[in-house]
Amino acid sequence: MAIEATPIAPARLVAEVTRLAAEGWRLVTFSSVEIDAENMEVLYHFDKDLVLKNLRVQVKKGGTLPSVSGVIFAAFLIENEIRDQFGVTFEGLVLDYQGKLLNDCVQTPATSPFCRYQVTRKEEVR
Amino acid sequence: MARSVIPFGPQHPVLPEPIHLSIVVEDEKVVEALPTLGYVHRGLEMLATKRDYNQMIQIVERVCGICSMLHSMCYCQGIEEMMGVEVPRRARMLRVVWSELHRLHSHLLWLGLFADSFGFEALFMQLWKIREKVMDLNEATTGNRVIVSVNVVGGVRADLDESQVRWIRDTLADVEAAIKSLRSTIMNDSTVCRRTRGVGVLSRQAAYDLGAAGPTLRGSGVAQDMRQLKYAGFDEIAFEPVVETDGDCWARSTVRFRECLQSIDLVRQGLDRLDGGELAAKVKGKPEGEVITRVEQPRGECLYYLKGNGDKFLDRVRIRTPTFANIPPLAAMLPGLDFANVPVVVLSIDPCISCTER
Numbered sequence: 001m002a003i004e005a006t007p008i009a010p011a012r013l014v015a016e017v018t019r020l021a022a023e024g025w026r027l028v029t030f031s032s033v034e035i036d037a038e039n040m041e042v043l044y045h046f047d048k049d050l051v052l053k054n055l056r057v058q059v060k061k062g063g064t065l066p067s068v069s070g071v072i073f074a075a076f077l078i079e080n081e082i083r084d085q086f087g088v089t090f091e092g093l094v095l096d097y098q099g100k101l102l103n104d105c106v107q108t109p110a111t112s113p114f115c116r117y118q119v120t121r122k123e124e125v126r
Numbered sequence: 127m128a129r130s131v132i133p134f135g136p137q138h139p140v141l142p143e144p145i146h147l148s149i150v151v152e153d154e155k156v157v158e159a160l161p162t163l164g165y166v167h168r169g170l171e172m173l174a175t176k177r178d179y180n181q182m183i184q185i186v187e188r189v190c191g192i193c194s195m196l197h198s199m200c201y202c203q204g205i206e207e208m209m210g211v212e213v214p215r216r217a218r219m220l221r222v223v224w225s226e227l228h229r230l231h232s233h234l235l236w237l238g239l240f241a242d243s244f245g246f247e248a249l250f251m252q253l254w255k256i257r258e259k260v261m262d263l264n265e266a267t268t269g270n271r272v273i274v275s276v277n278v279v280g281g282v283r284a285d286l287d288e289s290q291v292r293w294i295r296d297t298l299a300d301v302e303a304a305i306k307s308l309r310s311t312i313m314n315d316s317t318v319c320r321r322t323r324g325v326g327v328l329s330r331q332a333a334y335d336l337g338a339a340g341p342t343l344r345g346s347g348v349a350q351d352m353r354q355l356k357y358a359g360f361d362e363i364a365f366e367p368v369v370e371t372d373g374d375c376w377a378r379s380t381v382r383f384r385e386c387l388q389s390i391d392l393v394r395q396g397l398d399r400l401d402g403g404e405l406a407a408k409v410k411g412k413p414e415g416e417v418i419t420r421v422e423q424p425r426g427e428c429l430y431y432l433k434g435n436g437d438k439f440l441d442r443v444r445i446r447t448p449t450f451a452n453i454p455p456l457a458a459m460l461p462g463l464d465f466a467n468v469p470v471v472v473l474s475i476d477p478c479i480s481c482t483e484r
Contacts, residue, residue, distance in 0.1 A: 002415055002416050003416050003417065003418055021335075026334055026335075026337060027337050028337065028427070028429055028451075029429060029446035029451070031442070031444040031446075032444070033433060033442045033444070034441070034442070043431065045429065045431075045446075050350070050354055050355055052418060054418075072337070073335075073454060073458075074335075074336050074337040074451070074455075076454070077450065077453055077454060078450075084164075101162075101163055101164060102163055102164030
């Protein structure tokens with residue numbers, strides 16, 4: 001069983017999302033999924049009258065995708081989260097947290113107004 | 127005029143959980159708001175590769191305590207769809223009953239906190255007193271007040287006997303009367319209206335374009351509710367989304383208030399349809415393939431994307447929670463407000479940071 005998802009090349013992504021937004025499709029979220037050691041895919045989920053439409057875009061781990069936040073502002077939070085969790089960067093993000101949405105204090109421990117603290121990333125020990 | 131940046135959170139009296147907003151103000155007017163997450167991020171999605179698909183039920187229940195029942199139901203529905211399991215009718219109706227009890231206690235909790243956010247302590251205490259009766263129902267029927275753990279793949283693990291059904295009906299009659307007695311206070315009281323009417327307005331178009339969910343979306347006039355997808359036992363239950371059109375804090379609180387009464391009706395409809403069938407179907411095999419399921423949590427649409435490879439561990443569990451979706455609309459509501467109204471507007475989306483930091 002697989003969900004219905006239209007494969008889209010990264011170069012066509014923004015145009016396709018622009019078309020969907022113009023047709024009244026509402027962005028629900030993206031899902032990022034690892035395919036193998038080198039590749040992953042990002043699924044873009046849209047809703048209109050309770051029907052889901054999905055786009056499937058493949059990308060290398062650590063690769064780059066065009067941001068759709070210029071078309072749908074709400075995408076900025078999802079794209080920043082995917083960058084934090086999976087290392088995919090999004091070109092043209094309208095609000096770019098530079099990989100620090102979830103770890104905002106890694107390099108500048110000053111966001112919390114009354115305390116300073118440091119977060120350290122640790123590699124998982126298997 | 128010079129701009130100042132005022133930190134709102136991560137610790138703030140109206141925030142039960144930590145989220146940070148950098149509020150840019152000119153004099154007392156908000157110009158811009160920038161959210162920061164990650165103070166309590168837990169990485170629960172990634173546990174899917176370390177816990178088998180049955181153990182993941184307990185994990186997803188802990189994404190959020192207040193809507194734990196709906197997280198596990200959404201997850202189980204996805205696994206059931208992947209494995210071709212048909213859930214017995216009694217189990218589907220019991221899922222309706224417990225999920226609507228969850229919505230009821232969640233909305234009562236929020237209405238109380240909302241009253242507290244603008245200093246209406248008496249209303250806050252009244253609402254939480256009513257909520258306790260619903261918590262008693264949860265505890266007596268499942269063993270727990272909040273994380274009820276009733277869902278299993280294939281159905282539910284707990285049942286209701288005749289005496290419990292009667293007791294639930296009697297208690298809900300009391301709860302309904304108590305909620306109705308507060309209607310004029312919540313909807314018409316001058317103190318409430320002055321703090322909520324015309325404050326934090328989100329237009330219908332903006333709510334839709336910014337991906338708002340749940341009462342935040344319906345308070346702006348969009349009649350969308352995932353219960354219209356007729357999951358669990360909703361295929362047999364009469365249901366219409368509650369909608370308000372003003373798009374302000376008052377509209378969002380009114381949607382939740384009306385949904386409290388609607389949930390009581392839905393619980394009754396679920397109880398009416400309890401038959402003598404099985405509680406759970408037998409489950410064979412391992413989940414394989416990918417599936418998307420959606421349910422309506424108290425805060426709005428929740429989406430699960432699940433991917434299995436025929437092993438007992440899933441490849442991916444992706445959870446999109448309603449509060450995550452409501453943060454961009456919140457950032458759009460704040461500019462132009464007086465700074466004193468920020469706590470009320472922030473609370474009006476019913477922020478659940480536990481969900482957001484899954």
